[in-house]
Amino acid sequence: MDIKIKNLTVKVKEKTVLEKLNLNIKEGEIHVIMGPNGVGKSTLSNVIMGSPLYEVTSGDILVDNKSILKLTTDERARLGIFMSFQNPIDIEGVTNQEFLKMAINSNRETPIGLYDFIKELEENYKDLSFSKEMMHRGVNQNFSGGEKKKNEIIQMKILKPKFLILDELDSGLDVDSLDLVCKNVLEYHAREKCSILLITHYNKILEKIKPDFVHVLKDGKIIKTGDSSLADLIEEKGYKIFENNEKEQEEDIVYE
Numbered sequence: 001m002d003i004k005i006k007n008l009t010v011k012v013k014e015k016t017v018l019e020k021l022n023l024n025i026k027e028g029e030i031h032v033i034m035g036p037n038g039v040g041k042s043t044l045s046n047v048i049m050g051s052p053l054y055e056v057t058s059g060d061i062l063v064d065n066k067s068i069l070k071l072t073t074d075e076r077a078r079l080g081i082f083m084s085f086q087n088p089i090d091i092e093g094v095t096n097q098e099f100l101k102m103a104i105n106s107n108r109e110t111p112i113g114l115y116d117f118i119k120e121l122e123e124n125y126k127d128l129s130f131s132k133e134m135m136h137r138g139v140n141q142n143f144s145g146g147e148k149k150k151n152e153i154i155q156m157k158i159l160k161p162k163f164l165i166l167d168e169l170d171s172g173l174d175v176d177s178l179d180l181v182c183k184n185v186l187e188y189h190a191r192e193k194c195s196i197l198l199i200t201h202y203n204k205i206l207e208k209i210k211p212d213f214v215h216v217l218k219d220g221k222i223i224k225t226g227d228s229s230l231a232d233l234i235e236e237k238g239y240k241i242f243e244n245n246e247k248e249q250e251e252d253i254v255y256e
């Protein structure tokens with residue numbers, strides 16, 4: 001899936017969060033967005049997914065060269081766009097199993113048979129080290145932060161999207177869980193050739209999921225693009241190095 005974000009300006013409750021943001025993600029590419037808290041990383045994810053809380057005041061989002069701005073969230077999901085939430089919510093009264101079955105069936109003409117469903121579910125639970133008991137709990141109910149993140153990846157593998165937006169996938173995951181989640185994402189990427197937009201604060205995850213590009217989001221737009229070395233630089237020096245771009249350029253600081 002090919003994604004082009006053109007001059008995107010987004011308002012949240014009268015506050016302009018993104019301003020003339022441009023980003024192109026070609027099929028199969030892995031892009032990372034980094035940036036200080038509150039700059040609009042989750043806003044960008046939510047806007048791509050079509051959340052009604054955010055108002056696109058100008059610009060466009062093209063998927064395979066067609067605007068998706070008029071599509072509802074479920075229509076975008078059906079196109080193959082998937083977002084793993086920074087903070088996944090609990091859904092009381094709907095079990096994981098029911099939720100995943102509805103998700104599978106929403107992409108099919110005829111409902112999946114029980115045997116095939118259980119088989120697919122068990123495979124995915126095994127891949128993410130989930131116990132079977134968790135299938136019968138409410139979606140994310142009494143799950144730890146890390147378990148919620150793993151549950152997002154199970155949903156991803158079941159929905160089989162073509163474009164993954166992974167908002168702070170690494171937050172709340174211990175070392176082993178991070179390994180497991182990354183392994184699943186990488187296998188999926190290799191198999192499905194999906195495009196990925198990964199939001200993170202840490203370069204640790206980039207040692208595993210090797211990005212094609214790393215972007216820094218600040219002041220509503222992407223102010224710097226590079227490779228993984230940009231993430232290393234941020235880890236070392238913090239975002240303050242981007243505070244005065246003009247000055248830095250004058251002084252000819254070399255980033256790479």
Ligand SMILES: Nc1ncnc2c1ncn2[C@@H]1O[C@H](COP(=O)(O)OP(=O)(O)O)[C@@H](O)[C@H]1O
Nearest residue numbers: 012013017036037038039040041042043044053
């Ligand atoms: N639904 C919302 N209602 C009000 N303000 C919001 C909402 N979503 C985001 N914001 C505000 O927009 C800004 C960007 O938030 P967010 O996109 O979550 O930042 P990030 O993910 O980069 O930390 C913040 O100032 C945040 O408070």
Ligand SMILES: [Mg+2]
Nearest residue numbers: 041042043086
């Ligand atoms: Mg966020």
